Amino acid sequence: MADIKRKLATIERISAINPIPEADAIERATIRGWNVVVKKGEHKVGELVVYCEIDSLMPEKPEFEFLRPRGFRIRTIKLRGQVSQGIIFPLSILPTPVDDNFSVTPPPDCFAVKEWNEGDDVTDVLGITKYEPPIPAELAGQVVGNFPSHSIKTDEERIQNLVDHYEDYKKEEWIATEKVDGTSMTAFIYNSKFGISSRNLELKESETNSFWKVAREIKLEEKMRKIMEAYNLEALTFQGELLGEGIQKNKYRLKGQKVLWFRAFDPIKYQFFPYDTFRAMCEIVGLERVPTVDRPFKLPEKYEDLILYADGESQLCQTAREGIVFVAKNPLYDDNGRLSFKVISNKFILKHDE
Numbered sequence: 001m002a003d004i005k006r007k008l009a010t011i012e013r014i015s016a017i018n019p020i021p022e023a024d025a026i027e028r029a030t031i032r033g034w035n036v037v038v039k040k041g042e043h044k045v046g047e048l049v050v051y052c053e054i055d056s057l058m059p060e061k062p063e064f065e066f067l068r069p070r071g072f073r074i075r076t077i078k079l080r081g082q083v084s085q086g087i088i089f090p091l092s093i094l095p096t097p098v099d100d101n102f103s104v105t106p107p108p109d110c111f112a113v114k115e116w117n118e119g120d121d122v123t124d125v126l127g128i129t130k131y132e133p134p135i136p137a138e139l140a141g142q143v144v145g146n147f148p149s150h151s152i153k154t155d156e157e158r159i160q161n162l163v164d165h166y167e168d169y170k171k172e173e174w175i176a177t178e179k180v181d182g183t184s185m186t187a188f189i190y191n192s193k194f195g196i197s198s199r200n201l202e203l204k205e206s207e208t209n210s211f212w213k214v215a216r217e218i219k220l221e222e223k224m225r226k227i228m229e230a231y232n233l234e235a236l237t238f239q240g241e242l243l244g245e246g247i248q249k250n251k252y253r254l255k256g257q258k259v260l261w262f263r264a265f266d267p268i269k270y271q272f273f274p275y276d277t278f279r280a281m282c283e284i285v286g287l288e289r290v291p292t293v294d295r296p297f298k299l300p301e302k303y304e305d306l307i308l309y310a311d312g313e314s315q316l317c318q319t320a321r322e323g324i325v326f327v328a329k330n331p332l333y334d335d336n337g338r339l340s341f342k343v344i345s346n347k348f349i350l351k352h353d354e
Contacts, residue, residue: 006155007121008128011091012051014043023080029088033160033303037077037084048118050089052128059127063093073131076349083346085160091116094125133248142204147186147197150267151237154184154199156325156342159303166303172328172339175275176293177262178315179323179342181248181352182241185211185259187220189228190235190267194221211242214257223285230284237265241290243316251352252316260290262325275327291315293324310343320348 016030020037029038031051043049056074058064064072076085094116116122147153162169184199196203196211205212215221220238228236244250244257264278265271273281282289293315300306306324314321323344 006123006130007053008056008123008130009050009052009121009126011048011116011118011120011122013118014045014047014049014088017043017045020080020082023082026079026082028082028084031086031088033163034085035083036086036088037079037082038088043088048091048116050091050093050122050126052087052089052126054085055131056087057129057131061127076346078350083350094122142206142209144195144202144204146202147200148188148190148195148202150190150235150270151186151188151197151239151265154186154239156340159306159341159343162341163303166299169339170299170301172299172330174297174299174326175295175329176297177289177325177327178291178293178321179325179344180241180243180260180290180314180316181251181322181348182243182260183247184239185214185242186237186239187215187224188235188237188267189221189224190237194224210246210257214242214259218259218287220287223287226285227281231281233266233268235267237267238287239263239265249352251319252314253319254316258288260288262290263327275329290325296329297326299326306343307346310345311347312345320351321345322348 012031014029014031017038018028018030020026020028023040025040026037027040029036029043031049034051034053036051052058052074054074054076058067058072058074060068060072067073074087076083078084159166186197188195188197196205196215198211203209203211207213224236224238227233238261240259240261242257242259243252244254247257261278261282263275264273264281266273272278279289281287291314293312300309306326310321310323312321313319323342325342326340328339
C-alpha cells in the first residue's frame with residue numbers, strides 16, 4: 001500500500017445532461033458524481049471528455065488563458081443557482097495519440113499512446129498541479145525532507161469520485177465525524193525517532209514552528225510512547241488537524257492553537273487502526289479528537305443526500321462546518337488502505353473558497 005496521487009484530470013464519460021431552470025445558454029452535465037455547468041448544446045450524453053476537478057491548477061498556456069482572471073485555478077462556483085464543480089474540455093485538448101512503435105520521430109504535439117481511453121489519468125500530460133494555499137512562515141518551518149514513506153498522507157477521496165461503489169457502501173455501518181478546516185499534521189514515532197510532518201513535508205524542530213510548539217505543549221511524544229507501551233507497538237503515527245490563530249482565518253475563533261486528531265496508523269503493518277481503537281488510544285492519554293457527528297450511521301439511499309447532510313453547523317463554534325468524514329465502523333480496506341471518504345459542504349466552499 002502506498003500514497004495514491006490524486007487524479008486531477010481524467011478522461012470521463014458524460015452520464016447525464018439536464019436543463020437549468022431559467023437558463024437559456026447553459027445546462028448541467030454530470031461526470032461521475034460531479035455536476036458541471038456547460039454551454040447548452042456543446043456536449044451530449046455518452047461523450048468522452050477531459051474532466052478537471054476542483055483545485056486543479058492549470059498551466060499558463062494559450063488554451064487556458066481564459067482562466068487567468070481566476071489565477072488558472074478551478075474552483076466551485078454557482079451559476080443561475082446551480083453549483084458547478086470542475087471543468088470539461090474536449091479530447092482535442094490532449095496531444096495526438098501515436099502508436100509507441102512508430103518508426104519515425106513523431107511531431108512534438110503527439111503522445112506515445114495508441115489511443116485515449118475512459119479513465120485515463122491525464123494530469124501530467126496537461127501539466128496540471130494541485131492548488132495549495134500559501135503556508136504562513138510559522139507553519140512552513142525548516143524542512144527535514146519529504147513526507148515520511150512509512151506513513152500515509154491525509155487526503156481523503158470525495159464521495160463524488162466513488163459513486164460506482166455507493167451501493168456496496170450502503171451495506172456497511174459508518175461513523176460520521178466533522179471535517180474541520182485547519183492544516184494537516186502528522187506525528188510519528190518510527191525507529192524510536194519522534195517526528196512531525198505537515199501535509200507534504202517532514203519539519204525540523206524549532207522554537208517558532210507552530211506544529212512543534214503545539215506538540216511540546218500537549219506533551220505529544222510522551223503520550224504517543226505511552227500508547228505504544230499500552231498496545232505493545234514498535235511504531236505509531238497519529239494524524240490530525242492543527243487549528244487556531246493564524247490558520248485558515250481561524251474560523252473557529254480559537255485562542256492560540258490546538259490539534260484535533262482523526263486517525264492512527266501502524267507504520268510496521270502499514271495499516272490504519274479501527275476507529276474505536278484509535279478513540280481508545282486518545283482516551284488513554286487525553287488527546288482531543290475531531291467531533292463525532294453521528295454513529296452508527298447508515299448511508300442514505302442516494303449519495304446526493306450525503307452532500308446535503310454535509311451542510312450544518314460546526315460543533316466547535318457557531319459557524320458552518322467544512323463537511324463530514326465517514327469512516328467504516330469495521331476495519332474495511334480498499335486500494336488506499338482504509339475505507340473512508342469525505343463529503344464537503346457546498347455551502348462552506350461557496351462561502352470560504354477565496
